[in-house]
Amino acid sequence: MSSSPPExxxxxxxxxRDERWVVHHVLANRFDEALDADERPAEWVLEAIETLEADGDTDRLTAAQADYIYDALAAYVDHEETPDRDIDHGAAVLESLEDVRDAQA
Structure with missing residues (x-):
């Protein structure tokens, strides 16, 4: 039996750059939706935005962040009003995040 990786x-x-932009767009929308609802944005959203905005080509995500981003991005990619260019980049990010999920198993 395997245990979950530490947080x-x-x-x-x-x-x-384009993949990072799509993820940032999805996270910024989550942030704005929380503010519009007079709620505090989820901590994972803030942390993930900070990670994306840090300098460097490689982002280091916790397993939980990767899971949250995967779920939010999958919903965005499946939305019928999402532009095709975002779907392509979003799908590539989903593949990368699936690798993270596989590494957790």
Whole structure:
């Protein structure tokens, strides 16, 4: 039986500029939706935005962050109003995040 990785364990995810933009867009929308609802944005959203905005080509995400981003991005990619260019980049990010999920198993 395998145990879950510790919360502080991180995984490297390398994103292109366009892929990073799509993830940032999804996270910023989550942030704005929380503020519009007079709620505090989820901590994982803030942490993930900070990670994406840090310098460097490789992002280090915790397993939980990767899971949250995966779920939010999958919903965005499946939305019928999402532009095709975002779907392509979003799908590439989903593949990268699936690698993180596999590493957790």
């Amino acid at each position: 502080t364990e991180t995984y490297e995810v390398t994103l292109s």
